[in-house]
Structure formats: structure tokens, C-alpha cells
Amino acid sequence: MSSSALATFAGRIRRVPLSVIVVSVILVVIVAMAVFAPWIAPQDPNKQALLARLKPPGYVYRGITYLLGTDDLGRDLLSRTLYGAGVSLSVAVLSVVVSTLVGVSLGMIAGWFRGWVETVIMRLVDIMMSIPAVLLAVLTVAVLGPGFFKLVLVLGLTRWPRYTRVAYAQTLQVSGLPFIKASELAGAGAARILFHHILPNIAGPLLIVATSEFGLMILMESGLSFLGLGIQPPSSSWGSIMSVGRQYIERAWWIVAVPGAFLFLLVFSVNVLGDWLRDQLDPRSRSR
DSSP, rough: OHHHHHHHHHHHHHOOOOOOOOOOOOHHHHHHHHTTOOOOOOOOTTOOOOGTTOOOOOOETTTEETTTOOTTTOOOOOHHHHHHHHHHHHHHHHHHHHHHHHHHHHHHHHHHHHHHHHHHHHHHHHHHHSSSSSHHHHHHEEEEEEEHHHHHHHHHHHHHHHHHHHHHHHHHTOOOOOOHHHHHHTTTHHHIIIIIIHHHHHHHHHHHHHHHHHHHHHHHHHHHHHHTTTTTTOOOOOOOOHHHHHHTEEEEEEEHHHHHHHHHHHHHHHHHHHHHHHHHHHHGGOOO
């Protein structure tokens, strides 16, 4: 890499706020924990040691050090937190993918075809947004039953209206631009125009929505798992770990505090990064 390129890269890094760099490092660390959990977890997350149950951080039992303590069945809390990070992140990522695919597709279709198609889709959006998302998710999971893929489907299909509204508004704006009209005159079909010309030009606002929704998905998954409607034993997620720990909050506070701290750091970091991306992709927001 040339010296000019290095200078340009260094200049860009200096323009990035310190808070964004810090939260980016936190996100990288948490994602790495989730990805490499099978290799870095000190123990099997489901291995029980009833004689070592509810022990504080740093407890040593039969030569094994429990750095973050144990839960009600004597399982290593550090290992369960590492594996729980993977489960929580997987649910959040897949849920965002589902809601993005459904919401963006419907929004672009409504903004392009207009007429009765627009009316049907946007009235459906109004109906969905009039129902609290958390209540709808709880009722749907209660009917369908808990499970990983059911949870992903429920969360994804309760949050698509926000993507639809953004994609609809942006499609209306972009569809009137000259290069879109030129594509129509050249004989390009609706699918090619939507996905090859309009979608790349509205990706910025959609990325901002996806970033904010990602943090919300993590919270919703944790909330449903905390209520016993999400991830089921023996699998662990941060919400299910805290659900167990609430019964022992007075004598084993670490069972709630450890996954709760990771949950706070993850959602906080995602929100800070999302705000920064919004400012970068929409300069008009900086003056507000």
C-alpha cells in the first residue's frame, strides 16, 4: 500500500468518533465469542455439577475454576453465556433477514405498481402497525409453540411493516428519476428495474432500519426466552439464563448480571453504531 493510500486511510480513521470505534470493538468481541464458543468455552455448557450449584465467580471445584460462577444446576455460567451469545445473535440475524426480505419486497411492489396493489399492501401495513409487536409475538409463539425456527419466523413476520414503509417511500421517490424512465424506455422489465436499479439506490435508508431493528430483535428474543416462550432447555440464550437466575437473584446475582451485562453492551453498541451510520448516510440528520 502506498504512502498516500495509508495517509488517506489514517485520515478516515481519525474522522471516526472514538465512541464508534469503542462500540465496534465491543461488537467484534461479542461476535467472536459467539462464533468461537465451541473452542473457547472452558466446559460443556450443559454439564451439571450439583455440588457446585449457585457458586460465585472464581469458585474452584475439583480443579475446575468457574470464572463467572455457576447456575442452579452447577453449570459453568461463562460457557452458557458464550453459547447463549451465538443463539441470541443467530435469532436476531435471521429475523432481520426475514423481515427485510418480506418488507422490502412488498414496499417496492407497492411503490412501483401503485393502484389497488398499493392500497392493499399499505392498508395491511397500517393494520400490522396498529398491533403492538411484542403482544403479537407473544400471542403467535403461544399458539405455534416455542422453538428456534418458529421464534425466527414470528419475530421476522411481526417487524416487516417498518421496512415496507421505508421501501415504499423511497421507491416512490426514486421511480420518478430520469435513469429509471430511461430503463423503462429501453424495455427493462419491472423485476430488473426494481432489483437492479431501485434497490441499490434505496439500500442506505434500509440499512439504517435494519441496524435499529437488529437491537430490537435481540431484546424481543431475550424477552420471549425470559418468559419461557423462546429458546427451550437445554439450549441457552441470554434471556433463558436470566429467567433461571431471577429465582435466585438475592443469593446468586451473577446469573442475571452476567448475561444482562452482555445484552446491554450488545444492544447499546448496535444503537450507537446505527446512529452513526444514519448520520453518514443521511447528512440532513446532522442538522436536526
